[in-house]
Amino acid sequence: MKRGAALALLAVLLAGCGSGAKDGAGGPVEVVWWHGQVENQAKVIDKLAEDYNRANPGVRIVPAVGTTNVDDMLQKVQAALAGGKAPDIAYMYGSWMPHLAKSRQVYDLTATVKDPAFGWEDFWPSERAVAEVDGKIVGVPAVVDNLAVIYNKKLFDAAGVPYPQPGWTWDDFRAAAARLTRDGVYGTAYPVTGSEDTVWRFWPMLWQQGGRILSEDGKKAAFGTPQAAGALDLWGGMARQDKSVYLDQNGEKFLPLFQSGKIGMIIAGPWALLDIIDHKISYGVQVLPGYAGNHETVAGPDNWVVFDNGGERAKAAAAFLAWLTKPEQDARWTLGLGNLPIRKATTALPAYKKFTEDFPDVGVFTRNLANAEQTRPAVQAYPEVSEKVGDAIANVLVGGTPAAEALAGAAREADRILEKQR
Template sequence: MGTGLSRRTVLTMGAALLMTAACGTGSGGNGKIKVWHGYTDAEAAAFGKLAERWNAAHPEQQVELVFNGGNDNVLQKTLASFASGNPPEVAYQYGSSITGLTGRPQTQDLTDQVRGDAEFRWDDLFAAGREAATVDGKVYGIPALVDNLSLVYNEKLFDEAGLAHPTAEWTWDDFRSAARKLTGDGRFGWAYVNDGTEDTVWRFLALLWQAGGDLLSADGKKAALASDAGRQAMELLRDMAVTDKSVYLDAGDQQYLNLFNSGRIGMLWTGPWDLGAINEDVSYGVQILPGKVTHATIAGPDTFVVFGDNGRENALPFLKWLLSPEIHLEFAMETGHLPIRQSEVELPGYAEYEAKYPGAKVFVENLEKNVTKARPNIPQYPKISQVLGTAVQSVLLGQAEPRAALDQAAAEIDQALAAS
C-alpha cells in the first residue's frame, strides 16, 4: 500500500491500544527495545505472543510493543519523535515512507548487518521486500510485509451469468467483457478505489506495467507515463467506468468488500488482506491479474526501520529472529500474511499454511513470477502519487480524457522531479 496500503485497513482498525510485551516502559539503554506497530486483532495477538517468547529467552533485550495508530501518519509521528529526542528503536513504516527517513542521523544504515550476514540470508527475501527496504543502494529497513494484487472473483455470479471462470491467460478484453456481463440490476463487474490516494494509484500502476509502460524514465529524471501504454491503461479505465458503467467507484470507505459479500460486485483487484473478510458463504476464486503485454502485478511492501545505536545493537537481533523462515511462517499461519522469504514455501509447515489460506497460493506465486517492477523509492514519490491519483480519479469520474489527464500529470511530475 504500501503506502499502503486497502490492506492498510487491516492495520488501522480499532481504537488505539498500548500493548506491552515486556517489563519497563522506557526506550533506549539497558537493552530495552520499543517497537512501534499498527497491528490489531489477530495480528496484534500473534505479534504479542512472539514478543513474549523473545522476552522470555532474552532478559537483556526486552521488547515493548506499542500500537502507534496504524495509519499513514506513522511517518510524521516518527519524524516528530526525532524532534522530541525520544524515538523508538523500531517503527513499522508503510510503503515508500522509508525515503522520508533516510539521510537522518537517527535512521540506521543496515547494509553491512543484513547483506553481510550469511545467517540472515538477505537474498532469500522476495525481491519486492528487498527493493522496498533499499534506497540508493543502501539498506535502511527490514521487510515486514510483502503482498500484491490479484483478481478475486465471485464464483456464483460467474456461474449465474454463464461465464467461464478467469484463467491465467485472461486478457484485458476478457476482463472487460466479463465485467460488462456481470453488470446490471444493482450489480457491478468490478470495483476500483477512487479516493485519489495511493490506493487509487497502485492499481493504475499495475495496468501501466501490464501494457509495457513505466512511471518514470530509466534515469528517474522524467515522467514516462504519458506514453501509448499509459494511454491504453487510462482508456481501459474510462471505457469500463464511463462507457460500460461496469465499475463501482469506492470512495475509500471500503464498501467494496460489503458489496462483494452481498453479491453486488463480481470482481476485485485486491490482496490477501481482504480474504479473511470475505463471508464464509461466499464462494470465491483467486487468479492472477489479466494481461496486455504482461500479467504484471504490484507489491505493497512495508518495512521495519531501526533507529539509534540501541536499535542497531539490540533491536536488530530481535528483527532477524522475528523474520527468520520458521518464525515468520508461524506469524503467517496466525494472520494470513504472505511469506516474505522464498525458503518459507519449502518448510514442512507451508502445506498447512496453504490449506488454511487456499487463496494465498496465487499471491505467493505472483511474488515469484509477476512482481517484476516496483514503485520508485525516491523522496518525490508522495507528490508523484498525489498527482497521479488526481489524474486517475478524474478519468474514472469522466471529468477528463485519458490523454489530457496523462499530459497534465506528466508535466506536474516533471516539475516535482526538477525541483529536487
C-alpha cells in the same frame, strides 16, 4: 499501500517510550518495538517478544501500542525523534523509505542483511528493492502483498461466464465485466479516491506494456504515453459505455459490496480474503490480466525500521529483526495474521500448508510475488507525483476527461514537482 484491519498500525504513546529504555547500563538492553496489532493479533506480538526475551536474557523487547492511524505514523516518528523519545523499531510504509533514508537517525541495516546467516536472497526481489535506497538498507520486510483479481464464482456461474484463466487479457477482463453486469450487479469496481489506492492499481498496466513511471534517472515523468492512455481509456470505456464498473469515491464501499454479492470481480490483495471467507463467498483468485502474456503486478512491501538510540540498542534491535524474520517466526507473525509469507523458505513449512487450507487460493497471491518485477520509484517526490496521477485517473473515470489529456497534465505537474526536489 492498502491494509485491512489486521494491519492497522499502532504507534507508541510518546510519553515514557524512548527515554526509559536502557543501553546496557545495569540491566538488559531494552528495545521498544512499535507495531500494529490489536486484540488477538497483539497476543501474537507479545508472545514473540516473550519467547525472544526468554532466550536472550541480556535483551528485553518491549512491544508497545498507541495510535491506530497508520497514515500518521511517519509524523509520529518524526515528532518522537525530535523529542528524543523515538522507538528502536517501528512498522513503516514502504513508500516512506526514500524519506527515511535521508535521516541520520535511521540505523543502516546493510551489514545485518548481508550476513549470510540472515538469508537476504530468500526474500522476494520486490521486498528487497523497497528496503534499499541508494545502496543503504533502510528496513527489513515486515509485510508483503500484491494485487490480483478476486472473483465471485456464483456470479460467474449465474452469468455463464467462464472463470478467469492464467493467460487472460485486459480485453477478456472487460468482456467478463460487461457480461457480469446485470440485475443490480457490477462486473467490477475501481476506487477513485485519488490516493495511492487509486494509483497503484494502474501501474501494472503501464509496466505490462514496457512502460515506466519515471525516467531512468528519476528526473522526469514517463507515464504520459499512448500505451498508458490506452490502458486508462479501457477503464474509462468500462465506466461510461459498458456501465460495468462501480466507481467507489471513498474507497470503502467496493469490498463490502463484493462481500454481499453485488460485484463480480475486484482487484485487491490477500488482506481482503479474511472478510470474504467470513461472508461465506465462493471465490477464486487469478493473476492480473495482461498484455502480450505479461502479467506483472505491484507489490506493497512495508518494513521494520530501526532508529539509532545508541550502539547497544541499535545492534540489539537489528539482532531481534534477524530472528523475527526467520521462517519459523515468519510463519507465526505473517501467516498467523493472515498475511503472505515474507520469505520463500516459509512456504516449505507445515504452517504454510495449513495457511493455504484456511485461505483457499491464497497460494495464487504467493506465487504472484514472482510477477512483482518492478517497484514504485524510490524518490522523495513520489507521494506528490502519485497524487497528480490519482487525480488524473479520477478525472477520466468520473469526469470523462480523455485519458491522454489527463495523463499529459499529470506528467507536466510531476515534472514540476521533480524539478523542485532536485
